[in-house]
Amino acid sequence: MAKFPTLLEQFRSFCFQNNATDFEEAVQYFAVFGGMGWTVDMSKPLDELIEEKILKNYRYIHGDIAKITQSNQTHHALLSALAVGDRREFSAFKRADAVREDGKASIKFLIDNGILIRDISQDQPVDENEVVSDKLHFTLPFMRFWFSSISPYYKGIKEGDYTEVKERWGHLQYEFNDLIYDQLVMELVKLDFPNDPVVKIGSYWDKKTDIDILARTKSGKVIAGASKYSKAKANKSELTKLKEKCEQAQIDVNVFVIFSKSGFSSELKKEKGEAVRLMSLKNLSYLIDNLKPKDLLVNTNKKY
Template identity: 30%
Template sequence: MKLSLYENISNVFINHAFDILSQLNLDENSLKALSVLSKNDRKRFSINKSIPHFQALGIINKLLDKNILVLEKSQEKPAIKNKRQKVKKELRSYIVQDKVVFKNHGLRFFFYFIYPNLSLIVSNKTEELLGIIKINLENYQSLIFEFLCKDFLAKKLKVEQVFSFWNYYCEIDLYYCENNFCVLGEVKFKERKICKNILNILKNKAKQLQVQPNLYVLFSKRGFSKELVANKERNLLLYTLEDFKFLIEDNNG
């Protein structure tokens, strides 16, 4: 008999939560770091707010060595220092940071939902835990959707890899700039259609970066507004979940 999503979650994660912890064999601060990184912006030094700085660096390096985390390199170019030009106040303590990614998405699910709620499992309140998962599942899935969109776009563009971009001022989900060819994109995994406002925000980000993209790309779980589709610009690509059949067909081929 085919089990439902939530029956599978119970069987794989909830019923074996303490077995998973035992197999990981990590100290409390490492577990705490993984819980924080499963939900926040994933920047390498972001756990410094939760864990003493001198321990945080060692923890991240250990988790990278164990192949639990992998690095997502920043595409931001370090600012060229000019003695004659005063550094903006907000940038004086700013450092370019890589991000970290869970090597295994199932493990990220565990630290996103299960580890912070172990007390509910101990108290046999599994239905309450499943309720928390149902309410927040879309937020969890949005990052996975972003990774899928990167793979999708890389294959469509016939390039090795599509990246994300982040700096002090903005974050861009999809970023590719090589050999005078530039693509910027946004990904929305929401139960509502994308409107033109998202495209305008993306164009403003392009101005902030001082780039002129050859293509803008929008991915949407629920499609696009009539206005955006009716007035679609020539350098704009729009994709929905239906278009992901291309990835399945490509893998089967």
């Protein structure tokens, strides 16, 4: 296995360890506790578990994380910026009020120590002179949760006052899972082309355009995708917008993929075919089919 397990490997391990069967619920709890190897009782409300496992053990967990980050203020500021921002490196420097040279050194340290990994746009921008900032992913979902919702409020937590944390999490939690879904949808796309394997996948971005999924298969086919997480069904306009983005980025696409948690309008369903693929939550649930003991990752983190 690679030095850092993939998000899908972590997710399958989490689901096996905690007997998760409801996909949406599993993502919700994984976005907070993922990657740590902790046993999580998903019959309990998430907020209750956050207080029980994280807030009440703040000093111990903080101590473990500080050993990795060396309690460096720039490291912590950048991690908090990346946990809630657009994940772009240059944006994080601004949000963290970090001088670029210091920021780059900090990012290198955080990558070298396994906290972050780089995410590079999957194609060149139309403007050859445009400098596109890399994005950064946390290797463990828990670390993203920690630096978005726990670390910035350490003063109150130390005093046993969880008011700020709970208010902050109350605002963040509804969209917090979207990034996990983004990554899992990419895993599903990879599985959806068994006869022409996906050899490269990620996202595309420049200063004007963002494309959720951009992939290339072994034969050279280009796949572009969009994800929709709202309670409303995805309609044909989602496909139209995706096509417009690809035209704007001057990317020739062979297959368009639309993922929607809430299904699709009848109009969009009519577009379904070899060149347009529709993926739902039901399809995504296949990612945790046939869980077995071999899916459980060996984890040496302290258990809380």
